[in-house]
Amino acid sequence: MSDTERHPLFMPLILVGGLIFGFGLGFSHMARPEVVLDFLQFEDFGLVFVMFGGAIVTGIVYFLAPRLLGEPLLTKRRFERRLKPFDKNVIIGGSIFGVGWGLSGICPGAAYASLGVGNVTILWALAGMFVGAYAQGLVRSRIDAGDAATTSAD
Numbered sequence: 249m250s251d252t253e254r255h256p257l258f259m260p261l262i263l264v265g266g267l268i269f270g271f272g273l274g275f276s277h278m279a280r281p282e283v284v285l286d287f288l289q290f291e292d293f294g295l296v297f298v299m300f301g302g303a304i305v306t307g308i309v310y311f312l313a314p315r316l317l318g319e320p321l322l323t324k325r326r327f328e329r330r331l332k333p334f335d336k337n338v339i340i341g342g343s344i345f346g347v348g349w350g351l352s353g354i355c356p357g358a359a360y361a362s363l364g365v366g367n368v369t370i371l372w373a374l375a376g377m378f379v380g381a382y383a384q385g386l387v388r389s390r391i392d393a394g395d396a397a398t399t400s401a402d
Contacts, residue, residue, distance in 0.1 A: 281362065281370070313327060344380075
């Protein structure tokens, strides 16, 4: 299903969900890097409760939505699990993400919420995220181009 075939409320509901998520991060103080760093140093366990609350809501929705709705109301796609293979890229990418999270004290979603609570210095972390994502895209496109050239030469 293309973007033009989606329900007209799809994008506004994404915006509302993001606003609720950002407000929740700000309200719980998880948009403040020092709070996250305290969690990573085992000094403040508030983040566990925030993550646990999100996991409970997500679990309930993933369990009940297919049974109650039959199909998603906004996208009309089938409910299904989309599994990504657990490979070296997941381990390497997760490790790099974890190091960045530990150094900056913030993950991408919370970084945007951190701007909303007045943390302007987080722009350095956001710039790093954009540059890192761009660099990964360049590396991936070169690897894919090299694989395609090797395959066509065979």
